[in-house]
Amino acid sequence: MPSFYRTQTLKIEEQPIFSEVNAASAEVWNSCLMLMNFYQYQRGYPHAHRDFYFGKDCEGWMDKKLTHPLLHSQSRQAVLQRYFKSWKSYSALKKSGSIQQPKPPSKRKNDMTTRFKKSAIRFVEGTLFGKRVELSLAKGQPKIDIPLPSNFDMSKAEHIATLDLCYNYGQWTLHFSYKYETETPGTGEEVVGVDIGEIHPIVSHDGQDTHIYNGRYIRSLYRYRNKVLAEFSQTISRCKRHSKRWWKLTRRKWRRIRKIDNQIKDALHKQTSKFVKYCQTKGIGTIILGDLTGIRNNMSYGKRANQKLHQWAFGKIDELITYKAKSVGIKVKTIDESYTSQTCPKCGNRKKPTNRNYTCSCGFKYHRDGVGAINIRQKYLGHFGAPVVAEMGSTRMAPPLGFRLEVPVASS
Ligand SMILES: [Zn+2]
Structure with missing residues (x-):
C-alpha cells in the first residue's frame, strides 16, 4: 500500500534544555567533519579531499566512533545520516554539473535542529x-x-x-x-501535465483544458518581502552592532518577515489544494511535473537572498502537489522538461516564445505558459513533437482558463 x-x-515555549540539545547536535555534526578528515588522512587522501564520496564503510566506521553524553543514540545517528546525505547530494550535483561550484559539507555549526x-x-x-x-x-x-x-x-x-x-x-x-x-489507491486514467513557472505557479493541461493558476499575489508578497528586508537593513546598518536598538530592530525585522513568509506559504497551500481537488474531480490518475532543476539554473537572480527564496518556493510547490496528490491516491511523476517550452505542439518545430503568446510558422498560436504544460504531458505519453491539436479534434484549442487567488491585499 x-x-x-x-x-x-x-x-512552543522556550526551555533552557532546547539550546543545549541543539548545541549537542551541532557538536556531533562538527565531530563528523573532524572524523571525515581523519578517515581520509588515514587512507592517504589529501586533507579535506573533495572529489570522492566515502560511502557505507565510512558511515559505519564513523557511527562507532561518535558518542554524545546528552543525545539519544538515534538523535545522534540522525545527525550522521544528515551529514552523509549532504555528501551524497554534493557528489550527485558534482556529477550532473548542474550547479557551478557545489560544496561538500565542511562548515562547522553552533546549533542544529x-x-x-x-x-x-x-x-x-x-x-x-x-x-x-x-x-x-x-x-x-x-x-x-x-x-x-x-x-x-x-x-x-x-x-x-x-x-x-x-x-x-x-x-x-x-x-x-x-x-x-493512502486510503484510496488512484483509479483515474487521465494524465495531467504541469508546468511550474516563475510567472504562474501552476499551469496544467489535461488533454482538453489548460488551467493557469495566477501568481500575481504570490509575486507581490515576494516583492513586499524584499522591500521590508531592504528598509530594515538600511535602518539596522545605522545602529551599533549588538546594541539594544540593533537587537530590537533585528527582532522586529524577522517578525515581519516571518509573517510574510506565512502568507506566502498559505497562498501556495491554497493554490496547490485547489489544483489537486480539480484533479480529483476530473478523474486524473497521474500528475506529471517538469523537473525543476532546469528552471532554477536558467533563471538569473539579482541577489543571493532572492535565489534562496525562489528555490524554496519552487521546491515547495512540487512538494505540496506531491504530498497532497499522494494523499488522495494520485500518482506523481517527474520528467525532464527540456525544450517543452519551445516546441510547437502542432508541428514539432522548435522556437523560443518571444512574448506571452507562442506563435509558430505553421499557424499555431497559444498562450505560452500552456505550451509547456501540453508538452510535458505529451513527453510523458511519448508523443513529444507529434501533433496534439489534431488529436484533440478541433482546429482551435480552448483558451486557457485562469484561476486567481482571492486574497486580501498584503498589509504590514
Ligand atoms: Zn508549428
Missing part, C-alpha cells in the same frame, strides 16, 4: 498536567517534557515518524512528521 508523509508545526525518532517520543495525557510529549535523551539524562495545546489530536500519535526541535527567528517549534497509508 502506498504511503505518504504529512508534517505539522507547533510553536535535533531529530527525535519514534522510540524516543512518548505522548502522555494526564488529568493533572494535560497533554504532553516526552522526548528521550541519552540514558541517565532526564527526559524533555513539553506541554501540548489542549486541542492537540492525540490519535495521530501512532502515525508519528519523527519529531524535529527547531529554532527559527527567535521562535522554538516542533515539527511532527506523520506517516499514513
Whole structure:
C-alpha cells in the first residue's frame, strides 16, 4: 500500500534544555567533519579531499566512533545520516554539473535542529498536567517534557515518524512528521501535465483544458518581502552592532518577515489544494511535473537572498502537489522538461516564445505558459513533437482558463 508523509508545526515555549540539545547536535555534526578528515588522512587522501564520496564503510566506521553524553543514540545517528546525505547530494550535483561550484559539507555549526525518532517520543495525557510529549535523551539524562495545546489530536500519535526541535527567528517549534497509508489507491486514467513557472505557479493541461493558476499575489508578497528586508537593513546598518536598538530592530525585522513568509506559504497551500481537488474531480490518475532543476539554473537572480527564496518556493510547490496528490491516491511523476517550452505542439518545430503568446510558422498560436504544460504531458505519453491539436479534434484549442487567488491585499 502506498504511503505518504504529512508534517505539522507547533510553536512552543522556550526551555533552557532546547539550546543545549541543539548545541549537542551541532557538536556531533562538527565531530563528523573532524572524523571525515581523519578517515581520509588515514587512507592517504589529501586533507579535506573533495572529489570522492566515502560511502557505507565510512558511515559505519564513523557511527562507532561518535558518542554524545546528552543525545539519544538515534538523535545522534540522525545527525550522521544528515551529514552523509549532504555528501551524497554534493557528489550527485558534482556529477550532473548542474550547479557551478557545489560544496561538500565542511562548515562547522553552533546549533542544529535535533531529530527525535519514534522510540524516543512518548505522548502522555494526564488529568493533572494535560497533554504532553516526552522526548528521550541519552540514558541517565532526564527526559524533555513539553506541554501540548489542549486541542492537540492525540490519535495521530501512532502515525508519528519523527519529531524535529527547531529554532527559527527567535521562535522554538516542533515539527511532527506523520506517516499514513493512502486510503484510496488512484483509479483515474487521465494524465495531467504541469508546468511550474516563475510567472504562474501552476499551469496544467489535461488533454482538453489548460488551467493557469495566477501568481500575481504570490509575486507581490515576494516583492513586499524584499522591500521590508531592504528598509530594515538600511535602518539596522545605522545602529551599533549588538546594541539594544540593533537587537530590537533585528527582532522586529524577522517578525515581519516571518509573517510574510506565512502568507506566502498559505497562498501556495491554497493554490496547490485547489489544483489537486480539480484533479480529483476530473478523474486524473497521474500528475506529471517538469523537473525543476532546469528552471532554477536558467533563471538569473539579482541577489543571493532572492535565489534562496525562489528555490524554496519552487521546491515547495512540487512538494505540496506531491504530498497532497499522494494523499488522495494520485500518482506523481517527474520528467525532464527540456525544450517543452519551445516546441510547437502542432508541428514539432522548435522556437523560443518571444512574448506571452507562442506563435509558430505553421499557424499555431497559444498562450505560452500552456505550451509547456501540453508538452510535458505529451513527453510523458511519448508523443513529444507529434501533433496534439489534431488529436484533440478541433482546429482551435480552448483558451486557457485562469484561476486567481482571492486574497486580501498584503498589509504590514
Ligand atoms: Zn508549428
